[in-house]
Amino acid sequence: MALQGKIIACGAALTIYAMILRFVVGPATMALGCVVLGLRGNVLRIAIIQAALPQAVTSFVYAQEYGLHADVLSTAVIVGTIISLPLLIAYYAILDIMS
Secondary structure: OOOOOOOOOOOHHHHHHHHHHHHHHHHHHHHHHHHHHOOOHHHHHHHHHHHHOOOOHHHHHHHHHHOOOHHHHHHHHHHHHHHHHHHHHHHHHHHHHHO
16 A cells, blocks of 8 residues: 555545445444344443444555455555544543443
């Protein structure tokens, strides 16, 4: 990822779209799946927070190796890691208030 020319290599619109998918749609889908399966309490909270964790660098390595949108994954990993800490704290606080 350090070889990328810019931190946001795929454009602002695609970056925003990826972050919405990562931090809103992912946890919402996980919550829906957990409710359908009957998971409640701490297990539900842990699953939602796990879904909001940033992507691993491994996904970028595979994308780079196979030529599959490495610039998009590079941006998602970098920006997702930067954004994830405050969002994970917010998710934790909101889930704690809801219980």
